Amino acid sequence: MELLSNLMIGIEVSMTPINLLYCLGGVFVGTLIGVLPGLGPTATIAMLLPVTFGLPPVSALIMLAGIYYGAQYGGSTTAILINLPGEASSVVTALDGYQMARQGKAGLALSTAALGSFFAGTVATFLLALFAPPLAEVALKFGPAEYFSLMVMGLVASVVLAHGSLPKAIAMILLGLLLGLVGTDVTSGTPRFTFDVPELADGINFVIVAMGMFGLGEIIRNLENEEVRDVFTRKISGLLPTWADFKQMTPAVLRGTALGSALGILPGGGAMLASFAAYSLEKKVSKNSKMFGKGAIEGVAAPESANNAGAQTSFIPMLTLGIPSNPVMALMIGAMIIQGIQPGPQVMTEQPALFWGIIVSMWIGNFFLVVLNLPMIGLWVRMLTVPYHLLYPAILVFCAIGVFSLNNSGFDIYLMAVFGVLGYVLSKLDCEPAPLLLGFILGPMMEEYLRRAMVLSRGDAMVFIERPISATMLAMAVIGLIVVLLPSIRKKRDEAFTEEG
Amino acid sequence: MKTTLSLLAGAALMLTGATAHAQDFPNKTVTIVVPFAAGGPTDTVARLVGQAMSTALKQQVIVENVGGAGGTLGAGRVARAAPDGYTVLLHHIGHATSATLYRKLPYDTINDFEPVGLVTDVPMTMVAKKDLPPKDFKELVAYVQQNKDKVSYGNAGIGAASHLCGLMFMSAIKAQMTTVAYKGTGPAMNDLLGGQIDLMCDQTTNTTGQIKGGKIKAYAVTTKTRVPSLPDLPTMDEAGIKGFEVSIWHGVYAPKGTPKAAIDKLSAALKVALKDETVVKRFAELGTEPVAQDRATPAALGAHLKAEIAKWAPVIKAAGEYAD
Numbered sequence: 001m002e003l004l005s006n007l008m009i010g011i012e013v014s015m016t017p018i019n020l021l022y023c024l025g026g027v028f029v030g031t032l033i034g035v036l037p038g039l040g041p042t043a044t045i046a047m048l049l050p051v052t053f054g055l056p057p058v059s060a061l062i063m064l065a066g067i068y069y070g071a072q073y074g075g076s077t078t079a080i081l082i083n084l085p086g087e088a089s090s091v092v093t094a095l096d097g098y099q100m101a102r103q104g105k106a107g108l109a110l111s112t113a114a115l116g117s118f119f120a121g122t123v124a125t126f127l128l129a130l131f132a133p134p135l136a137e138v139a140l141k142f143g144p145a146e147y148f149s150l151m152v153m154g155l156v157a158s159v160v161l162a163h164g165s166l167p168k169a170i171a172m173i174l175l176g177l178l179l180g181l182v183g184t185d186v187t188s189g190t191p192r193f194t195f196d197v198p199e200l201a202d203g204i205n206f207v208i209v210a211m212g213m214f215g216l217g218e219i220i221r222n223l224e225n226e227e228v229r230d231v232f233t234r235k236i237s238g239l240l241p242t243w244a245d246f247k248q249m250t251p252a253v254l255r256g257t258a259l260g261s262a263l264g265i266l267p268g269g270g271a272m273l274a275s276f277a278a279y280s281l282e283k284k285v286s287k288n289s290k291m292f293g294k295g296a297i298e299g300v301a302a303p304e305s306a307n308n309a310g311a312q313t314s315f316i317p318m319l320t321l322g323i324p325s326n327p328v329m330a331l332m333i334g335a336m337i338i339q340g341i342q343p344g345p346q347v348m349t350e351q352p353a354l355f356w357g358i359i360v361s362m363w364i365g366n367f368f369l370v371v372l373n374l375p376m377i378g379l380w381v382r383m384l385t386v387p388y389h390l391l392y393p394a395i396l397v398f399c400a401i402g403v404f405s406l407n408n409s410g411f412d413i414y415l416m417a418v419f420g421v422l423g424y425v426l427s428k429l430d431c432e433p434a435p436l437l438l439g440f441i442l443g444p445m446m447e448e449y450l451r452r453a454m455v456l457s458r459g460d461a462m463v464f465i466e467r468p469i470s471a472t473m474l475a476m477a478v479i480g481l482i483v484v485l486l487p488s489i490r491k492k493r494d495e496a497f498t499e500e501g
Numbered sequence: 502m503k504t505t506l507s508l509l510a511g512a513a514l515m516l517t518g519a520t521a522h523a524q525d526f527p528n529k530t531v532t533i534v535v536p537f538a539a540g541g542p543t544d545t546v547a548r549l550v551g552q553a554m555s556t557a558l559k560q561q562v563i564v565e566n567v568g569g570a571g572g573t574l575g576a577g578r579v580a581r582a583a584p585d586g587y588t589v590l591l592h593h594i595g596h597a598t599s600a601t602l603y604r605k606l607p608y609d610t611i612n613d614f615e616p617v618g619l620v621t622d623v624p625m626t627m628v629a630k631k632d633l634p635p636k637d638f639k640e641l642v643a644y645v646q647q648n649k650d651k652v653s654y655g656n657a658g659i660g661a662a663s664h665l666c667g668l669m670f671m672s673a674i675k676a677q678m679t680t681v682a683y684k685g686t687g688p689a690m691n692d693l694l695g696g697q698i699d700l701m702c703d704q705t706t707n708t709t710g711q712i713k714g715g716k717i718k719a720y721a722v723t724t725k726t727r728v729p730s731l732p733d734l735p736t737m738d739e740a741g742i743k744g745f746e747v748s749i750w751h752g753v754y755a756p757k758g759t760p761k762a763a764i765d766k767l768s769a770a771l772k773v774a775l776k777d778e779t780v781v782k783r784f785a786e787l788g789t790e791p792v793a794q795d796r797a798t799p800a801a802l803g804a805h806l807k808a809e810i811a812k813w814a815p816v817i818k819a820a821g822e823y824a825d
């Protein structure tokens with residue numbers, strides 16, 4: 001059994017006391033920066049990169065990988081507790097997680113996220129160990145046309161994210177699309193909507209928008225009605241899921257894991273879609289779909305599992321092909337290069353200890369995360385009782401530090417403030433930020449893939465339906481649209497959507 | 502952590518800037534500004550060289566990443582920094598090409614900087630998807646001339662070295678390919694591996710692993726001499742395009758007005774760093790080598806910068822593609 005002997009190499013490498021320590025250190029730092037709003041894994045790994053100079057390559061990469069998935073995990077903590085998603089993937093966790101927290105079920109939401117993530121991480125790690133090379137080959141079948149159709153599908157599904165009125169959700173998606181277009185056009189090099197501000201030339205960073213819209217906006221809104229706070233100080237019910245909770249979340253975790261693992265493999269932005277897609281799917285198939293947006297446990301379990309599964313499988317293109325699927329993976333490739341390892345398909349055969357060591361360490365890291373975090377939940381939940389006048393300035397400071405760390409630029413902090421005001425105004429108008437953020441993420445990618453596919457097909461739009469994978473996804477998007485637009489179904493949907501408002 | 506460090510360094514700079522004398526340079530941390538994101542190839546070069554310079558200067562040398570707008574944001578920051586030698590810029594070929602690519606730069610590429618020295622020339626390689634028919638570079642040229650815009654050429658966007666290399670190639674063989682822009686050569690390489698695009702010109706740092714792994718086809722290198730890590734690959738010049746030379750060269754610059762004593766010390770430290778065993782070894786792994794000692798000087802960089810601006814201006818203007 002080649003796999004067993006490979007896994008043995010991995011266990012040997014990752015189980016050495018020093019590597020266990022780096023793994024633990026990585027997930028600990030990751031959780032910490034994930035919990036601190038605004039500080040993301042990209043900035044942290046960039047800062048820690050020089051530190052890894054002196055470490056052996058395997059230890060360095062084990063630690064950096066730990067920071068990455070630890071941060072994915074920690075990011076959901078703030079999303080649930082204070083409605084502040086630090087990562088694109090935790091935007092949807094905030095939808096139901098925060099509602100659960102407001103109902104006094106913060107502990108349950110956090111433990112659901114932890115257990116769902118652990119399960120998903122375990123499955124995804126096994127997938128990685130068993131099928132990494134063939135899966136990477138499958139991912140290469142995705143060209144610009146396929147990615148475009150995938151994004152279209154994601155955008156159609158995103159309408160489901162809203163739980164307010166449909167026109168407002170669509171308006172928010174469109175506003176997000178427009179904001180996403182700010183910056184230099186990739187194909188022509190022309191700056192758009194930059195108003196001659198060089199800081200806008202590369203577009204607006206997601207973290208700035210998320211921190212402004214969610215963090216600052218929420219703070220401003222809460223300043224006007226202090227009594228909202230009472231819901232938090234109410235008695236907090238059980239920290240761990242009951243048997244009934246388990247039964248409710250298991251199918252969601254399974255579906256989320258499957259979807260997240262599949263999307264994570266695609267280097268062109270698949271992992272970003274994972275949690276959105278899982279949430280939308282769950283809302284569609286769940287018997288409990290009316291509860292979504294009001295604290296459904298599935299609404300936390302599904303995106304959290306998908307997000308963690310995607311985080312693990314997004315290592316597949318990086319480890320097997322040397323291709324970065326997101327900025328963090330690009331930094332990991334940078335770390336490899338600094339260590340004198342040439343990223344590429346030969347890493348697996350030339351550096352088996354590194355390849356298998358990282359894979360095994362991921363499972364260990366996920367285990368550490370659960371062990372580390374389950375006992376911490378009680379502590380996190382108590383954080384909610386910290387009074388406003390202490391909590392809010394702290395959040396503000398961390399948001400500012402986090403945003404500044406993106407590019408060492410003060411302009412970004414002002415920009416965040418602008419989005420804070422925008423977030424406040426929009427929340428006053430009952431417009432939700434989640435669809436805006438999805439439009440913001442998907443819009444530029446969609447445009448890029450559309451134009452690239454059109455350039456490659458020499459202007460022939462048929463390319464989208466001639467290629468089978470692309471055609472299938474477009475068909476699914478059309479079916480999704482019909483479901484949304486069919487009057488009878490829409491009536492039911494509108495009911496479900498507007499009940500709240 | 503780094504951010505805090507550089508913040509502290511910046512604050513210290515402001516407090517002591519007036520009293521610092523060039524004679525005792527350097528008496529505090531030197532910051533190398535890299536106008537690109539951490540973890541990229543330029544960042545790697547800066548971190549390797551910075552560490553070795555730190556030993557030579559007997560002072561801490563830190564790297565600060567100020568990315569954005571094709572490297573012009575970071576360059577602009579250094580142009581405006583206090584001219585005391587404690588803030589320097591490590592930039593690549595983009596410093597020369599941005600002079601033409603951007604019609605309104607917030608600084609003057611030549612007059613706002615003092616050159617310190619050249620660092621390295623990273624070679625590029627002309628690579629293709631695995632199943633592109635041509636067997637060698639000569640056949641490739643014929644193939645492109647025959648199929649013209651049916652051949653697709655991936656690059657990292659307007660003005661990127663991968664884009665300029667293609668412009669140079671197309672003007673040399675007098676045939677236009679369809680250019681496909683990406684946000685960086687990483688995603689472009691992904692599409693090359695998947696056979697979505699036909700051709701690409703990218704630095705050895707990114708291509709060597711894929712070439713050795715047999716995932717892509719390599720036709721030629723773009724430097725004057727062959728690359729030690731890919732000894733079988735002919736140069737473009739050998740393979741038929743006489744005089745073709747493109748490399749991603751890196752240089753270190755200080756703000757205009759930096760005292761000569763400080764420039765000399767920085768340049769001397771750069772020379773020492775380029776002889777450092779680790780630097781030489783790591784550069785070799787990146788598919789490059791440090792420049793000869795006589796090129797790690799202010800005079801050599803100053804001349805090279807002017808020559809490169811003159812070399813690329815007509816190519817960029819002919820293509821009519823600007824970044825602003």
